[in-house]
Amino acid sequence: MKFLWSVVPLLIITLFSCSHDEDIDVPAATKGKAKLDIGDAKGLMVYENSALSGGRVKTSGSTLYKLLPSGESRLVKFVNADGSAIDTTKMTMVVEVYNMMKLTDDYILLSGNFQVNDSIGNPLVYTNLLVRTVDGAIYDFGESVPSSRDDDPAYYQDGNNNIYYRYGSMIMKMSLADPDNITREAYLPDGQTAGGYAVDQEGNCLYTGGNGIKVRKASGGLYADMSGAFGSMFTTLDNRLILVEGQDKRIIQYKVENGNVTKEILFSLYDYANANFTGTESTAYTSNVGGSWYFTRAEDEDFIYFIGGWAWSRISKSDYVAHSLGAFPEMKILGITDTHIYGRDNYKFYKVDKSTFQLEPIGLPATDTYEIYSATMSREGEITFSALRYSDGVKIVATIKADGTMVIIDEHSDRKLQALERIN
Incomplete structure (x- = not known):
């Protein structure tokens, strides 16, 4: 299996922006190996398709953006192996991204419809691309x-x-x-x-x-x-x-x-x-701890935390004894740091202090309501998410910094972020 486009001497790659109004470079592969320009990205975002602004043509698939360390977002383009822009003159390649999965710390899997022409014009069709996150190198993942x-x-x-x-x-x-x-x-x-x-x-x-x-x-x-x-x-x-x-x-x-x-x-x-325990204490203990085991987990070097729909517990790795931690809102766990466990429900983000188990809502302004679509967290506790802002009906992408402040990355009224992954 070779780099996907190494056999193609000259290709045009056409990617359309859903709503950014900047001029879009139209890349294409020359002799050599094409790659995605994501080496400077800390995250990738796949938007659902929608009608484009400015009279541009509507694509039939999703649009892939990268999130930069500055907080800006940029359309992901194809470039030559050395990072230089790709000449576009003869052939066409269409890239439609429907979903993505962080397969390992080093690779992300893009699924969709990927079509190219070979050097004599015959179409080549792929459905899954393996992308190395450090430099954007692309490989054909195949099926399975x-x-x-x-x-x-x-x-x-x-x-x-x-x-x-x-x-x-x-x-x-x-x-x-x-x-x-x-x-x-x-x-x-x-x-x-x-x-x-x-x-x-x-x-x-x-x-x-x-x-x-x-x-x-x-x-x-x-x-x-x-x-x-x-x-x-x-x-x-x-x-x-x-x-x-x-x-x-x-x-x-x-x-x-x-x-x-x-x-x-x-x-x-x-x-x-x-x-x-005896009596009601025994009943409460088995109910709280046992109920927490059916949902999800978080883990650090010393404990395994069981995150239930209404009760949490933890097991010490020194003796594997379970202790009840109390009642919490039902939430999905985003990650764990040295000091806190982070989670979310459909409308709020939370952090739980691992020493006191005090729960604290974070990030979202109390003056508005947000319906959270997707979220991902860095190892340092920085959360990037997409949500619907109720006050104006606008879909946003934003980051909650480690200090709890929220920074808007992108906001649109006509599209929803379909997938979001941190990569570097």
């Missing part, structure tokens, strides 16, 4: 695009930089060591399908399959636990394969050493409640 469920991460990565992701009910193992020659394989044994799954640093894969919990060992063998346990599963930062059992409310570890799998109950909610 990752899919996910609400309880799945986008991917797992082992200690050898292999990528594991869901493709329907299959788990795929992929190597990007040479992106010109992407290799991938179905990781589970023939006939095996996965519900939930998790992969540790050695490449051992815990998954629900058939009527039990199974481990596809990195060495190739298979382990099956047919005890009837079920629930959600994940890998911790300290490389534990964990099952959160729904019915019996237990935290179970599956450990693989020298090709052997051992099962260990790290924590039993009911046993702990019976030993430490």
